[in-house]
Amino acid sequence: MPDVTLKSPNLDDVFEKWKQKTLRTSKKKLEKEFGTKGAVFSLDNISAAETVKETEKEAAIYFEIKKTVAPAKGKEQKERMRADKVEKETFFTFKGKSVNKDNWKGDDVVPIYETIETVPCTKCGGKGYQEEKCKTCKGSGKIEDQILVLEGEEQKKEKKPFSYPCPYCYGSGKAKEQCSECGGFKNFYEYEVLPVPYKTVVEGKPVLFSSAKTKYEKEIGEDLQKLIEEVQGIKFTDPKTLDKKAEASLGYYNKNIKKMLKNAIGEYKDYDKDDDTKITTPMYLFPVIQMFCETKRGKSFEIYSIGSDQKFITYSNF
Known part of the structure; x- marks a missing residue:
């Protein structure tokens, strides 16, 4: 695969796109933070030169997975014990209802209350x-x-x-x-240890890693799942190739990007080994620009862009 370098968006283009988006979604707030008392508000009066105090070039990795949550896998087995031991065991009941695996905390196979059966002691004939x-x-x-x-x-x-x-x-x-066998309890008690009845669910899930310190990873991931064709990145099908060519593809590199790549590639490999998970897209590498800004009123906020100069989207905590 030949080296392909993505060009990051021009800072003025990112800032302009943010202004237009914010005008549609938060016009009153924009006027409050950037307007001049007694003057007609205009976007032209909001400049990147005055607003952007610092800029960082970062990167993001994105791919999609399809996760199939099926009933738990586990060997069904029977346990047999005396009454004084049974009362120390924790049992579960599901009453025919399925369980959401994401909400379940515990083992995949558990003792089931409804399966408890009385079995007379064979040594004493159930007399104790x-x-x-x-x-x-x-x-x-x-x-x-x-x-x-x-x-x-x-x-x-x-x-x-x-x-x-x-x-x-x-x-x-x-x-x-x-009776030395049953300890005088007359009976033993058998119960089944069965798999938890997880719901069978097939769901597509976006996975995003960003080297920028942002709270928008979940939102960006969900947007990319819908708008992947509107954001330009470089596709990688082999994690090893991504690790080797990330710096050449971006045209820049730093310790945050290095750490992010390690985490992303590690999780990609884990998903690849997981029988319940299928990776459905290549890994996309995106340039990220992080702008640290301040309004006329002194309010700090950040603007993020993800994508190349040809296709990118913006986010902000303004």
Whole structure:
């Protein structure tokens, strides 16, 4: 690709275009800031030489993407846990409604409340305990003992058998031990972890980077999406080529432009790797002029132009 240099607009042309645009949109404010009391207001009395105090040459990168937001991708899975663990989990419910991904804060796959199911413990059969032979009475349900009996006048000693219900198993011969598997909760609880139901949306989106410190990047990006044919820039299909030829194409360069190029190319590459995103236009490089101005009344404001001397548009915070 041969080197192509864009010529920036003449400063007087940028200023004149701003005056005409502002006359249509903010005539009263223009008269207030630049008019002379007792004199008929005229645009001819507003000159770039008196108004523009400083000028910077900057640059902008623009391209468009088409982003497809589809339902979240993620492996559906089931979780199984005890009741005391379930209460510590956070569940979600969507009630059949889709979610705007841009507004969603959280994981792409989440536990769903409606999927909670009770599953009896297989080890204890859902009883919460296991019955085993009582260790005290060895399963007989009775405690076998002997008592001393003195017989007759001679008080002959004799031991007689004596049995009574085992107090540890309540005479049943069986002891109930807490189930080691379910911890006595009888059941386990299963639930599904499912993808968030994102809305399927396909949208075109402008992406703009500017080396000028401006609050108008979003507005400029939206305008360029509609007016791209009315603004002249240089097209680049390869970020590497843009990085190498930006200075030659603009005819100037500075640290702000260098930083802007790095950020723009980095984000371009990220979009290129994103399965949900398709880059739909080349990268456009535009000259940007930033004018720092002051009215007769001392009000500071800025004027921006984006594009070449052949086709450019203006913005201002006047």
